[in-house]
Amino acid sequence: MYVPPAFHEDDLTALHAAMRDARLSNLVTATAEGLVATPLPLLLAPDEGPFGTLYGHLARANPQWTLPPTGEAMALFMGPDAYVSPSWYPSKLEHQKVVPTWNYVAVHAYGPIGFFEDADRLLEVVTRLTNLHEQPRAKPWSVADAPEAFIRAQLRGIVGLRMPITRLEGKRKMSQNRSEADRRGVAAGLAGSERAPERDVAKLIPV
Template structure:
C-alpha cells in the first residue's frame, strides 16, 4: 500500500483498533494460478507475536486453502471512508485549483497463512469469533447453545486459519495535507451527510 508520510499510521494499538472495528476482512494469497481473495471475519489475538495474530476459518470447499501460497498472505481491513467534494474547500473560491478525493482508514496485515483441520482448534476459533460478534447483544448466542453433535458436524465443513502478522501497514488519510480551513470545510460537509460512514470520517478529521 502506498502511504505518504502525512497519512502514515504506525501506532500499533491504533492499527489493532481498526482491525477489531472492521469486522470483515479480505484474505488475499498469491498462488501459481494467480491471486485469490476471500472475504472473512477475522479476530485478532494481540498477545501472540510482536504484531498480533489473526484467526478465522474458510469453507472446506473453498480452494484457496488448498493452493500453495507464494510468499505471505495479506489481510485487508477498511475503516471509515468517504468521498470528499472539492466544493467543501474554501480554497475553491480563492483559486479553483482543487479536485475530488477520498478519505479513508486502511490496514494491511501480512504473514504466513497457516490452515488447520483439527476439530478442537476449530471449535476454539469459532467459539471466540462468535463471542466477539455476540458480546454486545442483550442475550448473546453461544456455540454451546446448539447441540454438540450438530456443531461437530458443522466443523467438518470448514478449515481454520492462523496468520501471525509479520508486517503491518496503516494509512489514515483524513485531509491532513489540506489547510485548517479546508479541513474544517470537509468536516462540516461530511457531518451534514445522511450517511453514517461520512459522519464517522468527519469525526476523524484533525482540526
C-alpha cells in the same frame, strides 16, 4: 500500499483498533494459479507475536486453502471512508485549484499462513469469533446454545487458519494535507451526510 508521510499510521494500538473496527477483512494469497481472495471475519490475538496473530476459518469447499501460497498472505482491513467534494474547501473560493478526493482508513497485515483441520482448535476459533460479535447484543447467542452433535457436524465443513503478522502497513487519509479551514469544511460537509460511514469519517478529521 502507497502511503505518503502525511497519512502514515504506525501506532500499533491504533492499527489493531482499526483492524477490530473493520470487522470484515479480505484474505489474499498468491498461488501458482494466480491471486485468490476471500472476504472473512478474522480474530486478532494482539499478544501473539510482535504484531499479533490472526485467526479465522474458511469453507472446506473453498479452494484457497488447498492452493499452496507463494510468499506471504495479506489481510486487508478497511475502515470508514467517504468521498470528499472540492465544494467543501473554503480555498475553492480563493483560487479554484481543487479536485475531489477520498478519505479512508486502511490496514494491510502480512504474514505466513497455515491451515488446520483439528476439531477442537476449530471449535475454539469459532467460539471466540462468535463471542466477539455477539457480545454487544442484549441477549448474546452462544455456540453452546446449539446441539453439540450439530456443531461438530458444522465444523467438518470448515478449515481453520492462523496467520502470525510479520508486518503491518497503516494509512489514515483524513485531509491532513489540507489547511485547517479546508479540514473544517470537509468535516462539516461529511457531518451533514445521510450516510453513517461518512459521518464517522467526519469525526476522524483533525480540526
